[in-house]
Amino acid sequence: MPKPGPRASRRTTVEETSAGGIVVDFSSQDLSVAVIARLNRAGRLEWCLPKGHLEGEETAAEAARREVEEETGISGQVICPLGTVDYWFTVTGIRIHKLVHHFLLRARSGTLTVDNDPDQEAVDAAWVPFDELRTRLSFANERRIVAAARPMVREWEM
Structure with missing residues (x-):
């Protein structure tokens, strides 16, 4: 008797795109x-790192800048x-x-706060030294982004 094939999923699949990032205070030691x-x-x-959905026609970089500011109160330059x-x-x-x-x-400017988050998803915000990020972040995929960012952060350090 032939083996049954994989069952087709009847669930709806939705594609989502978000952007965010690592906003660094390069003036801090x-x-x-x-x-x-x-x-x-x-x-x-x-x-986690601040992030959120793209809105309208904005690019991923524009969404990252907007989401970082909305969720942390910090205005950043990509x-x-x-x-x-x-x-x-699911x-x-x-x-x-x-x-x-x-x-x-x-x-670039701003005061660390979650009070401006329109989605009210963020319940707290903190400044974390770059070298402690990997132990603070909850998600492995974000810890990998931090590891990949290390050489770039050092390059842009003043």
């Missing part, structure tokens, strides 16, 4: 980076792309395929 905390579905605090993370997850039976474009940004 420890090259501090603004990160945010969100509560996951289980109510656990997860520290320096260079760092890479793209590609992953899948929400209420819908499969989501998400691409997140990450950029390196130079902090």
Whole structure:
């Protein structure tokens, strides 16, 4: 008897694109980076890089700059792309395929706050020394982006 083939998924698949990044205070001795905390579905605090969906016709770099400012209160200048993370997850039976474009940004102005986040997803924000980021961030894919960013951060350090 032939083996049954793989079952076709009847779930709807949605493609999403987001952008965000590592916003560095290059004037700080420890090259501090603004990160945010969100509560996951289980109510656990997860520290992550600021990011969010592209809006309208904006580019990934424009969205990264906007999202960083909305979620952290810090206005940044995009320096260079760092890479793209590609992953899948499911929400209420819908499969989501998400691409997140990450950029390196130079902090220009602002005060660290989550009060301006229109989505109110961020519940806390903190400046974390660059060398401590990998131990603070909750997600392995973001820790890999930080590792890839290390040589670029050192190159742009003043």
